[in-house]
Amino acid sequence: MNKTVSIADLKTDQKIAGEAFVLKEFETKQSRVGKSYYNLKLGDKTGDILGKVWTENLSNCERGLAIGDIISASGYIQEYAGKPQFIVESMKKLIDAAPEEFLPVTSRDRSRMKQDLEDEITKIKNPYLKKLLDAYWPNPDNRDKFTNFPAAEYVHHAYVGGLLEHTWEMLKLSKPFFEIYPGLDWNLFFTGLFFHDIGKLEEYDIVGAAIVRTTPGKLVGHITQGIVLLHEMIEEIPDFPKSLRDKLFHLIISHQGSLEYGSPVVPMTLEALILSFVDTNSADMNQAIKHIEKGLHTGEEFTEYHKWLKRSFYQGDLINHSSDVD
Ligand SMILES: [Fe+2]
Ligand SMILES: [Fe+2]
Known part of the structure; x- marks a missing residue:
């Protein structure tokens, strides 16, 4: 099982070669011109990323994949509407992967x-x-x-x-x-x-x-x-x-x-x-805590808008503090 990158660290234009993720959402859609493609959400312990499998790559994806499966996926990261999106070019199920290594877990005892x-x-x-x-x-x-x-x-x-x-x-x-x-x-x-x-x-x-x-x-x-x-x-x-x-x-x-x-x-x-x-x-x-944790890597002073709490959070001090420590 290849796990060398975490979702939280993915960058635009990054190439992904056979990395393990959890298949969290999986839906077949039709484009306006009637071509099939997949909408995906992939996850690991560090977060989630939305993804697509375009029509020309469908034949490179194993049939019968189900939500909760751990898969090996290849492709690249692009930016879509200001957020990273994983363009998956091939994926297949990993048989020997341990689910607990992919599920996020409480940090408390x-x-x-x-x-x-x-x-x-x-x-x-x-x-x-x-x-x-x-x-x-x-x-x-x-x-x-x-x-x-x-x-x-x-x-x-x-x-x-x-x-x-x-x-x-x-x-x-x-x-x-x-x-x-x-x-x-x-x-x-x-x-x-x-x-x-x-x-x-x-x-x-x-x-x-x-x-x-x-x-x-x-x-x-x-x-x-x-x-x-x-x-x-x-x-x-x-x-x-x-x-x-x-x-x-x-x-x-x-x-x-x-x-x-x-x-x-x-x-x-x-x-x-x-x-x-x-x-x-x-x-x-x-x-709020999870939203700030997720936003810190952006280096921005404020997090993205939080749709349930209806605000952005200030994280400037945390960013400055983490660079002080470095
Ligand atoms: Fe409750
Ligand atoms: Fe409740």
């Missing part, structure tokens, strides 16, 4: 984050919430998925361990609220926090070396899937109080903060308000 969440679970006093957490977490399959799954395909924490990192960041961000404001229900809040994105384990999957959105994920979405999962678990716990269930469901369904962001109701308890705050804090910080 997964075992430490897992331990911090476990420590909180052991402190939960409410017997019903404790039973609910204990029905989920000790199961090795659940723990494994929670620890390794991404929190998204693209938007935030979109890498192996992303859901764990997002949940852990929210745990850390929420602590000051409970120091400052008295009378809040930590047991309820923590259980809601822990399970708030649990539906993402159904919404996303890791296929080969690609993070993909599943069909149930597209049809049902993570909020509804989370509620279905929790409802099934709660049904197994005798006498689980209905009012507690409703307040827990409220935390899950309102966590995206507004109808515009996909929550069917807005937060109407103080715990739900805090959950939606820290969910946004963690997601926005992650997007």
Whole structure:
């Protein structure tokens, strides 16, 4: 397997000879004059690049390639609409490649984050919430998925361990609220926090070396899937109080903060308000940090416009600082 260049370092006019990438998107299109070509997105640990296979090169590409396959691709990089684009002249599947070498992974320590969440679970006093957490977490399959799954395909924490990192960041961000404001229900809040994105384990999957959105994920979405999962678990716990269930469901369904962001109701308890705050804090910080990391190599003072956060970020000090260090 040939991996000598990373996507983050690709330059215009660079020639690529048989380098390994993940096939992240793959679509056959028709040009205006009726000729077929492929639209691609290729990835590695460092990022993604859009690509094309023009009609004259289609016969140099192996048939039957699928999303998540690791491929060997040759061609060159050109600039299109101000961004690099990979013109692929040939590609074939690599059989012996290890998917984990191509998936982006959290830079934080997964075992430490897992331990911090476990420590909180052991402190939960409410017997019903404790039973609910204990029905989920000790199961090795659940723990494994929670620890390794991404929190998204693209938007935030979109890498192996992303859901764990997002949940852990929210745990850390929420602590000051409970120091400052008295009378809040930590047991309820923590259980809601822990399970708030649990539906993402159904919404996303890791296929080969690609993070993909599943069909149930597209049809049902993570909020509804989370509620279905929790409802099934709660049904197994005798006498689980209905009012507690409703307040827990409220935390899950309102966590995206507004109808515009996909929550069917807005937060109407103080715990739900805090959950939606820290969910946004963690997601926005992650997007901003990743966007700046991606933009640094340009040497520009400001990053490209970020379409979700609706701004460019200033990175001048970081660029100057990195040249000082050099
Ligand atoms: Fe969410
Ligand atoms: Fe979230």
